[in-house]
Amino acid sequence: xxxxxxxxxxxxxxxxxxxxxxxxxxxxxxxxxxxxxxxxxxxxxxxxxxxxxxxxxxxxxxxxxxxxxxxxxxxxxxxxxxxxxxxxxxxxxxxxxxxxxxxxxxxxxxxxxxxxxxxxxxxxxxxxxxxxxxxxxxxxxxxxxxxxxxxxxxxxxxxxxxxxxxxxxxxxxxxxxxxxxxxxxxxxxxxxxxxxxxxxxxxxxxxxxxxxxxxxxxxxxxxxxxxxxxxxxxxxxxxxxxxxxxxxxxxxxxxxxxxxxxxxxxxxxxxxxxxxxxxxxxxxxxxxxxxxxxxxxxxxxxxxxxxxxxxxxxxxxxxxxxxxxxxx
Amino acid sequence: xxxxxxxxxxxxxxxxxxxxxxxxxxxxxxxxxxxxxxxxxxxxxxxxxxxxxxxxxxxxxxxxxxxxxxxxxxxxxxxxxxxxxxxxxxxxxxxxxxxxxxxxxxxxxxxxxxxxxxxxxxxxxxxxxxxxxxxxxxxxxxxxxxxxxxxxxxxxxxxxxxxxxxxxxxxxxxxxxxxxxxxxxxxxxxxxxxxxxxxxxxxxxxxxxxxxxxxxxxxxxxxxxxxxxxxxxxxxxxxxxxxxxxxxxxxxxxxxxxxxxxxxxxxxxxxxxxxxxxxxxxxxxxxxxxxxxxxxxxxxxxxx
Numbered sequence: 268x269x270x271x272x273x274x275x276x277x278x279x280x281x282x283x284x285x286x287x288x289x290x291x292x293x294x295x296x297x298x299x300x301x302x303x304x305x306x307x308x309x310x311x312x313x314x315x316x317x318x319x320x321x322x323x324x325x326x327x328x329x330x331x332x333x334x335x336x337x338x339x340x341x342x343x344x345x346x347x348x349x350x351x352x353x354x355x356x357x358x359x360x361x362x363x364x365x366x367x368x369x370x371x372x373x374x375x376x377x378x379x380x381x382x383x384x385x386x387x388x389x390x391x392x393x394x395x396x397x398x399x400x401x402x403x404x405x406x407x408x409x410x411x412x413x414x415x416x417x418x419x420x421x422x423x424x425x426x427x428x429x430x431x432x433x434x435x436x437x438x439x440x441x442x443x444x445x446x447x448x449x450x451x452x453x454x455x456x457x458x459x460x461x462x463x464x465x466x467x468x469x470x471x472x473x474x475x476x477x478x479x480x481x482x483x484x485x486x487x488x489x490x491x492x493x494x495x496x497x498x499x500x501x502x503x504x505x506x507x508x509x510x511x512x513x514x515x516x517x518x519x520x521x522x523x524x525x526x527x528x529x530x531x532x533x534x535x536x537x538x539x540x541x542x543x544x545x546x547x548x549x550x551x552x553x554x555x556x557x558x559x560x561x562x563x564x565x566x567x568x569x570x571x572x573x574x575x576x577x578x579x580x581x582x583x584x585x586x587x588x589x590x591x592x593x594x595x
Numbered sequence: 596x597x598x599x600x601x602x603x604x605x606x607x608x609x610x611x612x613x614x615x616x617x618x619x620x621x622x623x624x625x626x627x628x629x630x631x632x633x634x635x636x637x638x639x640x641x642x643x644x645x646x647x648x649x650x651x652x653x654x655x656x657x658x659x660x661x662x663x664x665x666x667x668x669x670x671x672x673x674x675x676x677x678x679x680x681x682x683x684x685x686x687x688x689x690x691x692x693x694x695x696x697x698x699x700x701x702x703x704x705x706x707x708x709x710x711x712x713x714x715x716x717x718x719x720x721x722x723x724x725x726x727x728x729x730x731x732x733x734x735x736x737x738x739x740x741x742x743x744x745x746x747x748x749x750x751x752x753x754x755x756x757x758x759x760x761x762x763x764x765x766x767x768x769x770x771x772x773x774x775x776x777x778x779x780x781x782x783x784x785x786x787x788x789x790x791x792x793x794x795x796x797x798x799x800x801x802x803x804x805x806x807x808x809x810x811x812x813x814x815x816x817x818x819x820x821x822x823x824x825x826x827x828x829x830x831x832x833x834x835x836x837x838x839x840x841x842x843x844x845x846x847x848x849x850x851x852x853x854x855x856x857x858x859x860x861x862x863x864x865x866x867x868x869x870x871x872x873x874x875x876x877x878x879x880x881x882x883x884x885x886x887x888x889x890x891x892x893x894x895x896x897x898x899x
Contacts (some may be wrong), residue, residue, distance in 0.1 A: 276670075307726070310672035315639035316678045319646040337632075337662055339698045344636035350608045351643055407699025410833045414633045416607060546814045 268563040270556075270591045271297035272584070273329070273571035274479055276313050277306025282580065284312070286573075289581055293588035296471040297442065298389045299329035299360070299478065299571055304368040309522045311344035318351050326352065328476065329571075330426030332361030333386035334374060339413065340407050341386075344550045347413040353366055356419055360444050362426030363376040365503050378404065380431045387423050387439050394421060424476065430458060431506045437462025442474030444571075447504065448512035452477060455511070456565050476569040477562045480547040481554060483577035483586060490549070492575050494535035497546045498572035502534070514545060560594060596868055597624040599654065600888060601878025603634055603727035604801075611635070614795065614888050615644045617805035619651035619893035627654035627686070627876050628783065632662060632694045632733060638671035645679035654876075656686025657735040657781075660715045661700050669722035676728050678752065686752055687780075688735030691808045693830045699750050709744040716747055735781070735814050738810040740766040750777030752876070754805055755786075757850045758866040760817065765871050775859040779874030780867060784881040786860055786894050795854075796889065797880040803850040804836060808853075816848055853877060864898060 272290040274283050276307050278353070286299055298317065302310040333341060341359070348517025363369070363379040376382060385404040392399050394417040401408045422441035427433060427452075436443045437459040445455055456475060463470050480496040483490065500522045501509075509519055518539070526534035543549070548558040559561040559570040602611050602619045625743045626644060630637030641655050655675070658668060668687065675683050689695070689702060696702075704711040716732060723730055734748040737755070745751035745768050745813065753764050762813065765778055782799035785794055806819060807826050814820040826842030849856060852874075855863055881891055 280674070307670065307676040309638060309667050310641060311636060312638040312671040312674040315642040316646075316674060319642055320678075335664075335668070337700065339632055340636065340662065341634075343634065344639060347608060347636040347639040376782055402699075406811070409697050409699065410835070414605060417637055417698065483772060568729045 268560070268567060269296045269297060269569050270478075270559065270588065271299060271569050271571050273299050273573040274303065274306040275301040275303045275306065275574065276310045276572070277303030279569060280308070283317065285322060286584055288315055288484035289584050290588070291323060291586065293590070296323060297325045297569065299476070300328055300446050301326050302331035304332070304335060304372055305394050311555060314398060315348055315351055318348060318355070318357070322462055323355065325355045327358030327424065328360050328539060329413060329424065329476070332364035333361055334364060334369070334376060334405055335372065338389050338501045339393060339408070339411060343413055343415045345390070345421050346394060346413070346417045349417060349419050349421050351458060356422065358422045358424055358442075359390075359588070360424040360426050365438070367503050372573070379427075379429075381434050383425065383427070383432065384439065390423065417560065422474075424474070428455070429505055430511075433458045434462045437468075437473070438466045441472075442476060444478050446478050446500075447508050448514060451508055451512035452479075453565055454561070455579075456567070457547055459564070470566070473568040474569065475565075476571065477559075478565050479557060479573050480570035480575065481559070482547065482549045482575050482582035483552060484549045485551070485578065489578050490543075491504055491535065492578070494538040494543060495531050495549050496575055497538045497543055498522050498526055498531050498534035500546060501538075501542065507524055512545065514542065516541065552586040553594070555587050556590045596864065596872070597877035599623065599625040599627050599786075599874065600882055601627050601629060601876050602632065602882045603628045603637055603640050604879035605634070606882070608635060611640055612647045612691060613642050614882055614885060615651065616647055617888050618892070619648045623651070623892055623895070625652035625654055625684070627656060627878070629656065629878070630663075631691065632659075633686070637677065639682070641675055644833060645682060650682070652682055653832065654684045654733075656684075657688045657690065658686070658814045659690030659695065660687040660712065661677065661689055661695055661702055662698065664845070665715045665718035666722065668717045671722060672719075672730055673726050673728060676730065677726075681728070683732070683768045684731045684733065685719070685779070686733035686735050687712070687719070688752075689740045689741070690781065691804070692809060692835065696831070701794060708799065709742050710771035712741070712744040713747045729762070731777070733777070733779070733815075736764070736768075736819075738812040739767060739845070741811075743771045744774070748776070750779060752781040753849050754780040754781055755813075756780055756853045756886040758817040758863075759871055760850065762870040763874060777874060778872045779876065780853075780872055781876040781878060782853050783850060783879055784877035784891075786853065786855055786857055786877060786891050787887070788857050788883065788890050788893070792858070794880050794883050796822065796882065797864055798852055799845065799852055800840050801879050803840045805851040806847035807836070807841050808822060809836055819844070819847065819850070822846070847896050860894045861898045869899065
């Protein structure tokens with residue numbers, strides 16, 4: 268199992284390149300970048316600069332929504348990044364998008380499973396330079412054929428959570444970026460593995476990635492930041508996931524409502540030990556690594572470190588990467 | 596006058612970068628990277644060029660404001676400027692009608708194109724300003740409505756090349772705008788010392804593509820409407836661009852492109868300059884090979 272670095276397009280550019288640089292020095296060769304829809308940077312442009320500035324890094328987008336860009340733009344942007352990345356294969360993560368993010372853009376996902384199935388099929392057809400005509404699920408193409416040369420495979424990962432979408436990931440994706448409470452993750456992996464087997468595909472060819480909030484905690488005050496992230500994540504978690512996670516739904520509802528009424532800082536105060544333990548990886552460097560290593564037993568190939576990393580992200584990354592090496 | 600090379604048509608990122616490095620070495624003022632819905636994604640190509648060059652100015656555009664949201668366009672610019680410094684210019688416009696239809700994008704906007712582009716420009720400028728970025732924002736325009744909309748921008752790129760029509764366009768813009776704007780011609784080009792018929796054919800095709808994408812108002816003004824309408828109709832019915840190219844008369848090459856032996860370029864540029872044009876971008880197939888890039892650079896040196 269590999270430790271990889273997680274970033275988001277909402278972070279400061281200097282910090283992004285600084286962390287990728289440190290990761291490279293610490294032998295962390297893979298990076299996932301989440302699309303913070305309302306953040307400062309355009310995800311494909313940002314990832315291109317990461318690939319250009321850090322030649323040995325394998326970069327992936329984890330994840331972006333096919334509902335917020337034209338599908339042909341996603342196809343040729345990915346193809347362009349695949350050309351820039353060369354032998355460091357570019358990986359594209361697709362998800363419908365966070366509930367709160369879509370709301371901010373005035374959008375809703377009518378049928379997420381159909382949209383992701385169609386998006387994946389269309390992308391693969393476009394990458395093969397096939398002539399595509401299609402109209403359904405928010406996509407409309409009319410005798411479209413891309414001229415962009417795609418000579419290296421682009422893997423499609425799903426960033427999804429509900430049971431229907433987990434099944435779909437096992438059926439058609441090359442991998443999955445999972446996030447959520449630990450109990451949920453265990454069940455989700457089992458579900459995806461069953462779907463892979465039902466689809467007569469090989470589990471060995473499928474990549475499981477776990478990306479939960481991770482943070483190096485040095486002192487008690489650091490916990491405040493982790494709790495804020497957990498409160499935010501729980502507010503954005505669908506009911507089906509919370510049920511699979513067997514969390515105290517009443518408690519989660521209180522956190523959600525507190526967030527809506529008084530803001531995340533207030534909601535964070537209601538995140539107790541049980542919620543924190545289930546929803547985030549935190550502790551000193553050894554504890555973080557031990558928690559992350561626990562996912563290996565579930566058949567996971569990649570675990571993501573960050574954000575929020577710690578009160579000093581570069582120090583946190585260095586310490587965790589060192590502990591990971593020692594642990595290995 | 597400032598001169599640029601148009602890139603990102605039928606090339607890989609490696610080839611684009613190689614030609615832009617050469618353009619910088621040869622003293623061309625800037626490169627412009629168009630974003631066409633069937634070609635490489637321009638913002639990422641711009642990043643690759645910026646990573647491999649030091650000072651040449653790089654234009655992102657024309658990028659369709661119907662295909663991309665103002666937020667995504669502004670976010671791309673922010674990423675580029677914060678990574679590589681203030682070396683960038685931006686040109687937005689509607690984009691190629693046929694290709695937009697093929698990717699399911701509607702060009703109809705109830706509030707009218709003038710208002711639509713004014714609003715897009717405002718959104719992009721506001722987002723850039725929030726990040727402390729001041730970037731020249733161009734509009735790619737052709738017909739009367741877009742030329743009117745250009746009055747709100749820092750500059751306007753015209754994609755026809757005949758001096759008479761350029762003069763008309765500039766006068767139209769000036770009727771709606773009292774401040775001083777930058778004017779440029781961004782056209783399919785082939786400036787050569789030894790004519791290569793294969794590249795000449797590519798120029799004809801690219802000029803025909805521009806003609807087929809032109810608005811009815813522009814085609815009527817250029818007396819091309821009746822000659823081109825059959826091709827436009829067939830495109831709407833789903834025919835491929837290749838199969839309708841022959842419907843476009845060769846006159847389109849003359850009106851929509853710059854095709855000159857290098858020793859005749861000077862006179863043409865003087866004519867453009869007399870109309871008020873300050874910028875010229877030589878686009879596909881001028882970027883066909885390193886040789887054609889060098890031929891252009893040499894012709895421009897002679898011009899100086």
